[in-house]
Amino acid sequence: MVKSGSPCTGKIINRSLHIYTSMSLGERVQVLSDSAQFDLCDYSADPSQRNTAVPGIYYTSYRGCRVPLFKVLLTNRCCNDCRYCINSSCEMPVELSPEEIARVFLDYYERRYVDGLFLSSGVSHDPDETMERLIETLRILRLEGYGGYIHLKIIPGSSMDSIKRAMELASRVSINIETATPDGLDELSSTKDYGVDILRRMRWIHRLRKRHPELAPSGQSTQLMVGAVDETDEDIVKRVGWIHDRFSIKRVYFSGFQPMEGTPLESRDEADPMRVLRLYQADSLLSSYGFSPDELRFSGGYLDTDLDPKYAAAMDMDIFPVDLESAPYHEIIRVPGIGPKSARRIIEMRSRTRLTPERLRKMGVRMNRAEPFIYLDGFQSTLAEWGKDRRE
Numbered sequence: 001m002v003k004s005g006s007p008c009t010g011k012i013i014n015r016s017l018h019i020y021t022s023m024s025l026g027e028r029v030q031v032l033s034d035s036a037q038f039d040l041c042d043y044s045a046d047p048s049q050r051n052t053a054v055p056g057i058y059y060t061s062y063r064g065c066r067v068p069l070f071k072v073l074l075t076n077r078c079c080n081d082c083r084y085c086i087n088s089s090c091e092m093p094v095e096l097s098p099e100e101i102a103r104v105f106l107d108y109y110e111r112r113y114v115d116g117l118f119l120s121s122g123v124s125h126d127p128d129e130t131m132e133r134l135i136e137t138l139r140i141l142r143l144e145g146y147g148g149y150i151h152l153k154i155i156p157g158s159s160m161d162s163i164k165r166a167m168e169l170a171s172r173v174s175i176n177i178e179t180a181t182p183d184g185l186d187e188l189s190s191t192k193d194y195g196v197d198i199l200r201r202m203r204w205i206h207r208l209r210k211r212h213p214e215l216a217p218s219g220q221s222t223q224l225m226v227g228a229v230d231e232t233d234e235d236i237v238k239r240v241g242w243i244h245d246r247f248s249i250k251r252v253y254f255s256g257f258q259p260m261e262g263t264p265l266e267s268r269d270e271a272d273p274m275r276v277l278r279l280y281q282a283d284s285l286l287s288s289y290g291f292s293p294d295e296l297r298f299s300g301g302y303l304d305t306d307l308d309p310k311y312a313a314a315m316d317m318d319i320f321p322v323d324l325e326s327a328p329y330h331e332i333i334r335v336p337g338i339g340p341k342s343a344r345r346i347i348e349m350r351s352r353t354r355l356t357p358e359r360l361r362k363m364g365v366r367m368n369r370a371e372p373f374i375y376l377d378g379f380q381s382t383l384a385e386w387g388k389d390r391r392e
């Protein structure tokens with residue numbers, strides 16, 4: 001974005017206009033929370049997961065609980081030219097001051113409407129100038145005694161100093177990687193440099209957290225857009241594997257492309273939601289199951305939208321059936337229907353007692369999926385009975 005952190009030059013921003021002052025605070029909160037809806041970090045894409053009665057409240061899930069967050073932009077004024085984004089051609093920019101955001105958030109918080117804040121912004125002039133206003137918002141909240149969750153979007157191209165100060169105040173930070181390849185980002189924006197403005201900043205965040213684990217204690221996440229350019233699932237999964245390895249990313253969010261009227265990409269097709277789901281499943285295999293991208297099955301570069309990627313991968317592996325009484329963890333975890341928790345329980349249980357289909361089921365193994373891939377001495381005919389449901 002704003003390559004190498006320099007001020008935007010593509011548009012002349014008349015900062016004396018202050019169009020926003022003609023709108024009430026409530027109206028501006030409404031506009032800027034609507035503008036924030038396409039950022040997926042920390043909330044479900046399901047529109048029903050939004051509180052329509054109070055502007056800016058979205059729900060996320062945390063450890064099985066539904067958590068309301070106030071999700072808002074500081075401004076929808078942006079000098080970047082992302083071809084999918086309505087803010088890049090915003091004729092009526094709206095802003096909230098750091099004091100206004102803090103006031104609205106604390107009011108929501110005191111009323112118990114929300115449990116946390118998600119704050120992002122368009123880039124009104126210069127990345128660091130925008131970062132300063134984001135940091136100021138967080139500073140006010142912390143000074144007011146708010147000690148809870150804040151997820152802050154780092155502005156691509158911002159300085160290491162501003163990133164570090166933001167991480168001192170935020171619980172989690174993220175920077176949107178947007179595409180799997182530099183060429184993909186070049187297609188979407190002429191103002192963002194993939195290697196410098198995004199990857200270099202992700203690396204800084206990672207290194208700062210390694211040196212100072214107290215900074216942004218909930219870690220770093222990112223968001224990747226699916227279907228805005230012609231990148232394959234294989235491109236995406238390989239990039240996701242790479243950033244997990246390099247930057248210890250806590251979570252990758254996939255945003256299915258949705259064409260917005262009035263943007264250069266308005267006639268491009270919407271991304272298939274099943275494609276997005278399969279990418280989430282593939283990411284989970286990399287981040288929680290220890291798979292490498294090479295183990296997944298791609299056809300012409302794409303995951304099969306009709307098949308769970310773990311099941312598809314298992315059909316190509318020559319390790320099956322695995323003997324659950326003796327197989328190592330990395331083989332057990334590759335069995336469809338067995339997750340990390342049940343794989344650990346299997347290893348723990350087999351050291352003290354015999355495994356049976358009933359015991360496996362009780363520890364959470366989905367027997368109808370696992371049956372063709374496992375061997376359990378003396379129980380093969382029983383396993384086949386468990387698997388019948390899946391095949392019928």
Ligand code: SF4
Pocket residue numbers: 001078079080081082085086087088121122123
């Ligand atoms: S940086 Fe790009 S995606 Fe973000 S608000 Fe500006 S134009 Fe939109």
